[in-house]
Amino acid sequence: xxxxxxxxxxxxxxxxxxxxxxxxxxxxxxxxxxxxxxxxxxxxxxxxxxxxxxxxxxxxxxxxxxxxxxxxxxxxxxxxxxxxxxxxxxxxxxxxxxxxxxxxxxxxxxxxxxxxxxxxxxxxxxxxxxxxxxxxxxxxxxxxxxxxxxxxxxxxxxxxxxxxxxxxxxxxxxxxxxxxxxxxxxxxxxxxxxxxxxxxxxxxxx
Amino acid sequence: xxxxxxxxxxxxxxxxxxxxxxxxxxxxxxxxxxxxxxxxxxxxxxxxxxxxxxxxxxxxxxxxxxxxxxxxxxxxxxxxxxxxxxxxxxxxxxxxxxxxxxxxxxxxxxxxxxxxxxxxxxxxxxxxxxxxxxxxxxxxxxxxx
Numbered sequence: 001x002x003x004x005x006x007x008x009x010x011x012x013x014x015x016x017x018x019x020x021x022x023x024x025x026x027x028x029x030x031x032x033x034x035x036x037x038x039x040x041x042x043x044x045x046x047x048x049x050x051x052x053x054x055x056x057x058x059x060x061x062x063x064x065x066x067x068x069x070x071x072x073x074x075x076x077x078x079x080x081x082x083x084x085x086x087x088x089x090x091x092x093x094x095x096x097x098x099x100x101x102x103x104x105x106x107x108x109x110x111x112x113x114x115x116x117x118x119x120x121x122x123x124x125x126x127x128x129x130x131x132x133x134x135x136x137x138x139x140x141x142x143x144x145x146x147x148x149x150x151x152x153x154x155x156x157x158x159x160x161x162x163x164x165x166x167x168x169x170x171x172x173x174x175x176x177x178x179x180x181x182x183x184x185x186x187x188x189x190x191x192x193x194x195x196x197x198x199x200x201x202x203x204x205x206x
Numbered sequence: 207x208x209x210x211x212x213x214x215x216x217x218x219x220x221x222x223x224x225x226x227x228x229x230x231x232x233x234x235x236x237x238x239x240x241x242x243x244x245x246x247x248x249x250x251x252x253x254x255x256x257x258x259x260x261x262x263x264x265x266x267x268x269x270x271x272x273x274x275x276x277x278x279x280x281x282x283x284x285x286x287x288x289x290x291x292x293x294x295x296x297x298x299x300x301x302x303x304x305x306x307x308x309x310x311x312x313x314x315x316x317x318x319x320x321x322x323x324x325x326x327x328x329x330x331x332x333x334x335x336x337x338x339x340x341x342x343x344x345x346x347x348x349x350x351x
Contacts, residue, residue, distance in 0.1 A: 016220045022227035160309070
């Protein structure tokens with residue numbers, strides 16, 4: 001086989017080979033997740049079967065939820081109709097002064113006014129049951145990643161690639177609080193809603 | 207020419223899978239991105255003997271989805287309600303490069319990070335990358351040096 005033929009085959013086979021090896025390693029590292037019927041990936045598959053993809057439909061909406069009494073480190077959830085991965089499609093961590101740390105595709109991890117959560121048809125404010133100092137540290141930790149890249153399918157490991165849920169999950173894991181009790185490959189915003197570490201301050205929607 | 211296009215799409219789609227999975231193994235995503243650039247360079251080299259117009263047609267067909275979505279982002283045209291999803295589609299299209307793009311996670315202009323601007327201009331950078339490499343005679347370069 002001459003060099004050109006070898007390179008031609010290399011070009012076509014290198015990525016399928018990497019997919020195969022990565023898949024085997026990922027599955028063997030996460031057997032319990034693949035056996036868990038409540039894992040986020042199965043929610044995606046079920047939603048896809050119903051014709052639902054992505055974060056749902058951004059409708060013109062204005063919810064009148066009150067943000068009064070929020071503490072630094074509280075969690076804010078928002079959801080559009082027909083979201084593929086649960087009731088809520090987005091999440092942010094309250095950072096004081098009417099602002100949340102969140103992650104979105106065109107801004108990466110960033111600080112933004114909490115008011116945009118009024119655009120969601122589903123909205124919920126959660127209080128993490130922890131010492132205020134711990135919650136403050138979690139918010140500060142999340143703020144360290146401002147500007148970092150957003151990617152919707154960001155897996156839990158690593159600190160270069162984030163999605164909105166991973167930032168908050170990691171911020172609390174670093175403080176010793178595991179908000180994802182399923183220990184999934186990805187964290188959906190709904191995982192925070194169902195966590196035993198949180199209480200619902202108030203919510204609106206269905 | 208058709209074979210070049212088919213090969214590029216096959217490579218791109220399989221690199222998408224490798225790119226997504228590599229995020230689970232921090233560091234591997236960067237290696238995947240570098241391999242992707244190398245493989246595209248090899249593919250460009252395969253097209254060296256084709257006339258320039260054919261090279262341009264190949265690269266435009268290969269990058270057509272990205273050019274379409276980048277056009278929506280730049281023009282802010284809400285074509286068929288796709289404006290809101292265009293940047294997501296661009297990001298998925300460039301999943302093979304997600305490792306290198308993640309290194310551009312710094313805010314540069316108008317509160318937006320560098321990777322955002324790279325995503326929008328990557329279709330054009332990719333076209334230039336392929337066409338330029340497909341126009342260089344590497345054998346001659348190596349012999350000269």
